[in-house]
Amino acid sequence: MTGATIRVVLxxxxxxxxxxxxxxxxxxxxxVTIRSVVDAVEASYPMLRGTxxxxxxxQRRPFLRFFACGEDVTHESPDAPLPEAVVSGxxxxxxxxxxxxx
Amino acid sequence: xxxxxxxxxxxxxxxxxxxxxxRVDGILQIFGSNDGFNRMGGKFMSTVRVLVGTRKGxxxxxxxxxxxxxxxxxxxxxxxxMYHLKGSxxxxxxxxxxxxxxxxxxxxxxxxDGGKTWFQPGTPPGETTGPGxxxxxxxxxxxxxxxxxxxxxxxxxxxxxxxxxxxxxxxxEPSPSDPDTVYAGxxxxxxxxxxxxxxxxxxxxxxxxxxxxxxWQPGAGGLCLHTIILDPKDPNRMFIxxxxxGAFRTxDGGKTWxxxNRGLFSQYIPDPRAEVGHCVxxxxxxxxxxxxxxxxxxxxxxxxxxxxxxxxxxxGNLPTDFGFVxxxxxxxxxxxxxxPIKSDGEHFVPDGKLRVYRSRTGGNEWEALTxxxxxxxxxxxxxxxxxxxxxxxSCGVYFGTTGGQVYCSADAGDTWNPIxxxxxxxxxxxxxxxx
Numbered sequence: 001m002t003g004a005t006i007r008v009v010l011x012x013x014x015x016x017x018x019x020x021x022x023x024x025x026x027x028x029x030x031x032v033t034i035r036s037v038v039d040a041v042e043a044s045y046p047m048l049r050g051t052x053x054x055x056x057x058x059q060r061r062p063f064l065r066f067f068a069c070g071e072d073v074t075h076e077s078p079d080a081p082l083p084e085a086v087v088s089g090x091x092x093x094x095x096x097x098x099x100x101x102x
Numbered sequence: 103x104x105x106x107x108x109x110x111x112x113x114x115x116x117x118x119x120x121x122x123x124x125r126v127d128g129i130l131q132i133f134g135s136n137d138g139f140n141r142m143g144g145k146f147m148s149t150v151r152v153l154v155g156t157r158k159g160x161x162x163x164x165x166x167x168x169x170x171x172x173x174x175x176x177x178x179x180x181x182x183x184m185y186h187l188k189g190s191x192x193x194x195x196x197x198x199x200x201x202x203x204x205x206x207x208x209x210x211x212x213x214x215d216g217g218k219t220w221f222q223p224g225t226p227p228g229e230t231t232g233p234g235x236x237x238x239x240x241x242x243x244x245x246x247x248x249x250x251x252x253x254x255x256x257x258x259x260x261x262x263x264x265x266x267x268x269x270x271x272x273x274x275e276p277s278p279s280d281p282d283t284v285y286a287g288x289x290x291x292x293x294x295x296x297x298x299x300x301x302x303x304x305x306x307x308x309x310x311x312x313x314x315x316x317x318w319q320p321g322a323g324g325l326c327l328h329t330i331i332l333d334p335k336d337p338n339r340m341f342i343x344x345x346x347x348g349a350f351r352t353x354d355g356g357k358t359w360x361x362x363n364r365g366l367f368s369q370y371i372p373d374p375r376a377e378v379g380h381c382v383x384x385x386x387x388x389x390x391x392x393x394x395x396x397x398x399x400x401x402x403x404x405x406x407x408x409x410x411x412x413x414x415x416x417x418g419n420l421p422t423d424f425g426f427v428x429x430x431x432x433x434x435x436x437x438x439x440x441x442p443i444k445s446d447g448e449h450f451v452p453d454g455k456l457r458v459y460r461s462r463t464g465g466n467e468w469e470a471l472t473x474x475x476x477x478x479x480x481x482x483x484x485x486x487x488x489x490x491x492x493x494x495x496s497c498g499v500y501f502g503t504t505g506g507q508v509y510c511s512a513d514a515g516d517t518w519n520p521i522x523x524x525x526x527x528x529x530x531x532x533x534x535x536x537x
Binding site: 011013014017042046047048049050051052054055056061063064097098 | 181182203204205206207208209222224225239240242243245
């Protein structure tokens with residue numbers, strides 16, 4: 001599985017930090033997993049380092065979750081393959097922040 | 103998707119910072135006077151720039167030396183908690199800002215044009231990768247010096263030891279001489295320094311490692327290092343304060359530190375006169391007299407005349423000596439300001455009246471300043487970094503409230519006017535006086 005171009009939807013505050021629109025596209029070589037996608041996000045948009053996962057521990061920030069194809073993949077292994085529809089670019093990986101407010 | 107988990111950190115109770123008056127605030131107006139003419143006889147008009155951090159963004163308020171008409175610019179970083187913004191004395195266009203979020207962690211922002219545009223240090227606007235492998239995305243990386251094993255834990259609320267965990271930057275203190283050197287006070291309490299304009303940060307671990315660190319414990323607002331005062335006459339001397347650990351001083355540029363809490367009495371801790379454990383809310387110093395410090399403790403307003411070695415109480419006739427802010431007049435080192443708050447259980451001003459108290463005697467004798475401030479049905483708080491003074495001839499005093507008002511007095515507190523009334527809750531106020 002090489003040369004995949006995947007789509008990622010970021011929460012609005014991270015779009016503003018990275019100066020991007022609602023969706024970004026990333027080329028990933030090798031397995032497409034949560035870890036490899038976040039690695040690619042941070043490589044292309046270094047200003048987002050530390051915002052999705054902790055710099056040091058690499059733990060996902062607790063108020064963020066990951067969704068793919070209508071499924072919550074937050075608690076899957078970060079090295080588990082993402083669905084084929086995400087790998088093919090048919091569906092985006094969603095990075096979603098907890099709802100703020102009431 | 104049924105995503106319904108909620109923010110639970112809406113309340114920050116006791117701990118927010120104020121400005122340290124020890125600051126050399128922005129650029130001194132050397133020849134300025136309040137009427138717009140300098141002492142040399144020529145037309146002269148200073149600019150005052152007020153940097154306001156709020157729970158939902160940053161605002162920049164500007165005026166001329168008269169401080170009557172204001173331009174409000176913002177919000178910058180809308181939706182983010184802006185704990186603190188502060189400009190460099192060495193370069194007034196250089197401003198550092200702490201942008202933080204429970205969702206996305208800590209971001210350091212920098213402006214090199216007086217707040218018009220901002221970028222994360224090391225990642226200039228429009229760039230995603232740097233030339234020559236310049237480190238990118240490191241400016242929000244604060245890593246404790248874990249090499250020293252005894253530094254790895256502090257006391258938790260329940261008395262057990264708890265690992266140090268970086269949460270956010272509470273206060274940024276630029277060097278008075280070098281715009282690229284800036285200090286950061288963080289939660290969990292530690293002091294970091296950057297010498298490359300905020301691109302990378304390194305802990306001055308001698309503070310956490312001096313021996314009392316395992317006895318520090320958080321106040322309700324967190325274990326935060328919220329006050330940093332750089333001695334303008336001695337570059338090796340710094341003062342910092344931590345809630346709830348107390349005040350500390352270094353005389354060797356941050357290598358070694360010692361607690362400076364003798365004379366503090368805190369009846370809410372097991373040993374009221376303990377070496378550490380005091381909930382110091384803020385410390386202020388007049389830059390022209392760096393040995394004299396004024397402290398607003400959780401309860402008690404205190405004074406030290408020997409650089410913190412000994413403290414004595416100067417609460418005097420204040421209606422309550424609980425509060426957060428304290429500041430010193432720019433030109434009168436015995437004139438100090440506080441805003442009494444009713445109690446640690448009721449974080450609002452007493453009797454529904456917003457009153458700044460001024461002492462012209464270095465404490466003990468206080469007068470209420472009320473002209474222009476609401477004197478009925480007012481229940482705001484003024485957080486610890488939300489008061490500042492400018493350095494114009496007629497010293498301006500500024501403060502922001504949790505109700506979103508920012509007040510200015512252009513006559514050292516005699517009269518007050520709101521610059522803005524309806525901002526988000528104000529977390530910090532700093533002032534630059536620019537010639």
